[in-house]
């Protein structure tokens with residue numbers, strides 16, 4: 001069938017799969033890197049607890065969800081303060097105070113962004129060069145990190161696919177929400193959604209199962225099924241390899257996803273449209289060209305950072321990746337070639 005748009009990868013399936021598994025092994029962080037992140041956490045925690053003894057300091061993001069790749073010395077942390085008022089300036093004030101504390105503690109690289117959507121202090125741990133993003137009461141991030149970690153326990157193919165996709169996105173420079181492309185968090189959600197939609201599914205939809213983790217944060221319901229030990233092997237009926245999944249992932253985003261009308265979500269396996277979310281028109285800088293629903297903060301379109309130009313760039317990168325996999329008998333070197341303008 002020459003008419004079939006995407007019959008399958010040109011590479012020998014076993015060879016491609018072996019090469020991808022080798023790549024995944026190479027992308028695992030070394031113990032020294034993990035140790036550096038732990039030391040950075042201990043430093044931050046010591047400074048913060050000296051000032052707020054009742055508080056808790058949490059690590060979230062890839063350092064806490066089994067999905068971190070090597071040479072990514074970024075750690076996300078948040079200070080949980082029980083009695084902080086919800087007033088807009090409250091977090092910004094704490095961020096400014098945290099910045100002062102770290103400067104007094106001798107940390108040189110301290111950058112304050114109190115006016116950001118999520119107020120943040122950026123610092124570099126002096127001994128390990130670990131880059132730390134420190135926020136205040138980022139409770140949704142703690143819960144969504146646990147959700148991602150729980151998904152990662154169910155089937156090892158999620159972490160494998162995420163490693164390949166994150167590495168590809170960094171190499172191709174389509175992994176920077178500040179520059180109008182997508183955050184790693186978006187790519188992880190895309191991978192989870194992809195595995196939920198395989199046939200038979202490789203991952204369940206944890207928010208559609210009877211909830212065992214019950215939590216409300218602000219106006220957002222964060223209930224989901226977190227008894228994931230009992231779900232290990234859920235995807236055993238699906239025998240697709242990493243090679244198969246990398247191919248179907250890129251092929252889907254290049255040629256099948258309906259960017260104009262549909263919303264990527266992991267909350268439900270029922271299709272969600274932009275129309276029903278009222279994500280059809282531009283409001284201010286929010287364009288909704290690529291729509292990715294946050295699993296808990298349902299009003300948040302994580303793709304809102306994309307504009308016409310970056311959407312087109314991203315789509316071309318998906319097409320490039322899918323085209324290489326389809327046509328090149330040895331696609332990985334080109335697939336992962338660093339982007340040059």
Ligand code: CTP
Nearest residue numbers: 060061062068069074076141144145183184185
């Ligand atoms: N996060 C969020 N909302 C966003 C972006 C990020 O809640 N719009 C939170 C999520 O908890 C996510 C964490 O911030 O897990 C870190 O985001 P990001 O750095 O994009 O993902 P990582 O998995 O940490 O990716 P990387 O390994 O590339 O750092």
Ligand code: MG
Nearest residue numbers: 061062074076
């Ligand atoms: Mg991160």
